[in-house]
Amino acid sequence: xxxxxxxxxxxxxxxxxxxxxxxxxxxxxxxxxxxxxxxxxxxxxxxxxxxxxxxxxxxxxxxxxxxxxxxxxxxxxxxxxxxxxxxxxxxxxxxxxxxxxxxxxxxxxxxxxxx
Numbered sequence: 001x002x003x004x005x006x007x008x009x010x011x012x013x014x015x016x017x018x019x020x021x022x023x024x025x026x027x028x029x030x031x032x033x034x035x036x037x038x039x040x041x042x043x044x045x046x047x048x049x050x051x052x053x054x055x056x057x058x059x060x061x062x063x064x065x066x067x068x069x070x071x072x073x074x075x076x077x078x079x080x081x082x083x084x085x086x087x088x089x090x091x092x093x094x095x096x097x098x099x100x101x102x103x104x105x106x107x108x109x110x111x112x113x114x115x
Contacts, residue, residue, distance in 0.1 A: 020036070035058055041076050052076045052078055053076075055072075059107045
């Protein structure tokens with residue numbers, strides 16, 4: 001992210017999501033989903049200490065139909081430009097009527113400008 005495309009020498013940082021999990025609770029006919037992602041930010045040649053904004057998209061599907069999608073700008077504090085900085089992203093903004101079958105899934109990834 002935040003470098004000239006195709007120019008690795010200009011890269012400021014690279015983000016990676018390494019794990020995604022979710023927790024569901026049912027309450028009064030409503031399914032509440034908490035979605036979490038873990039990842040890391042690695043500075044590139046033009047990287048520096050400071051705050052990095054990661055555009056993270058959370059999409060929820062029921063069977064193959066997209067029923068929810070939102071981009072969250074997640075802030076990560078990078079202490080130095082030598083090693084990776086780990087981050088945890090939590091998303092609690094999703095509820096729906098409890099489905100009859102277990103056919104709901106969540107996908108977390110970085111937002112791209114082409115969407």
